[in-house]
Amino acid sequence: MTGQQGQGVVTGIGDDCAVLQVPSGQQLVVSIDTLVEGTHFLPGTAPRHVACRLLGAAVSDLAAAAATPAWLTLALTLPRSDPDWLEPFAAALAERATELGIRLVGGDTTRGETLTLSAQVHGFVPSGEALLRRGAQAGDRILVSGTLGDSRAGLETLLRPPAPHADVHYLQQRFYRPEPRLALARQLRPHVRAGLDISDGLLADLGHLLEASGLGADLWQDRVPRSAVLQRFYPRDALVWALSGGEDFELCLSVAAEEVPACLKVAERLGVLLTDIGCVTAAPGLRVLDAAGQVRTGLASGYDHFKDSI
């Protein structure tokens, strides 16, 4: 997945501002994301994990808009200037930025008691083509990419470490190294009405999408995609984490029923799982249905997970 790395950078790091050229016919898409040690990641997390988590989460917002990554600015607040932390962080940031097709063009480094990182990402979309939360229509199908709940399980393995096992590594990678669905979003864009990425949990984020259009949805819980690893390792929690765990950074899309086959074909070609989990309804409210088609109650829409946003 390569973006527009390096394209349009007239003046990069080292002046008061970066000077940047947005290609003609394109709109600029921007998002800012903050990670705070002790809030979004555990104290003592390896700097390479912090870099991958920061960039993955930030660039996922560009994927959610079906944008192509271009430029990154970074505000870094550190308790002290520590080369043993800074060097591996910078190396991992540079490597992951290259993989994601985004280029560091500016930053500000300051001293403060708590390690705090804010990444602003900039990308392009052809004018008028950004994928937004609004635009869903009653009758649309709801598609999600990948599997959900793995990231929450990865956090669990850090909070309460189980015996070493290959699955633990998989789950921790899903927590530390979000993989923005850039190519999928861009190629699905012509077939999709509305979308976002799942950062607060499926129920909460699907709720945001529906709210933007004043609609509701029926969602079949058994269809919500869960990895084999998650179900084997945390069989009792898998469903709740898939519904409400958050930090998955997968896409949730509202698609006209007749466009679903085209979407599935795109996903298959890209080798990404894409699953139809329900439909948009004119009646407001998000209903989670069990295998018997009964509405489940008592599901928290915003699980109170490690990410404690205010």
Place this chain on the structure above:
Amino acid sequence: MTGQQGQGVVTGIGDDCAVLQVPSGQQLVVSIDTLVEGTHFLPGTAPRHVACRLLGAAVSDLAAAAATPAWLTLALTLPRSDPDWLEPFAAALAERATELGIRLVGGDTTRGETLTLSAQVHGFVPSGEALLRRGAQAGDRILVSGTLGDSRAGLETLLRPPAPHADVHYLQQRFYRPEPRLALARQLRPHVRAGLDISDGLLADLGHLLEASGLGADLWQDRVPRSAVLQRFYPRDALVWALSGGEDFELCLSVAAEEVPACLKVAERLGVLLTDIGCVTAAPGLRVLDAAGQVRTGLASGYDHFKDSI
């Protein structure tokens, strides 16, 4: 001073990304700036002061590039969700943003132990017209806007409060409420070779400008503009603070000698002080000359002031 507030905002706050339209023929100019409580401002500082300080410093980087402000994103980390802090902060931020012609288009609010604010500012310049640090030539004159050292004196009145006096208010306003020299920079742009804003102190920032072109300068210390208030209130420290105090957010410009009269005319029309304080030399190194033309030694180029960047 109105900027491009509201112009080009296709989708603002509330989606995964803001979608923005850069006007044709213009380049995008961006800068990110962080303030940390206890590092850049004193604990307990009134939220309106924090808002004005944050925006003024950030937008000053746009002025330094001779850009017109357009959009703002804000990453806010707070120890707790406190309406008594947030409401006056948001009100002051909105008011100051309107004054500076910049519009809030996105943000991220998180919880963390230390109050930390990162503002990314976005502006426009006509393509190829950004004012940069490089470009100075030997023989150029060095011009600075406004008076220097007031902000450092304002900090002093907070660290060691003197008896109440109208002058104290003036100096504190200079510390809390930087006034980006937006109109001056844009109107001087055709006459100027290189420039930046003074955030680290005149000597340090002029050093950055000279370094960008591999040049030196002779600077007459008695010409460095100091306010009557500063000289009356802190006669012993006034000169050192004007040279090295930092946080002034005035412009420092390198101008061909024959363009100086045009620059002074622009400044006069705008009612802004603009002072010729020295000249650029082919010999590297920054020499501060006293009234007798003798080179002063032992001047710290980067005063170790309250702003403790790393």
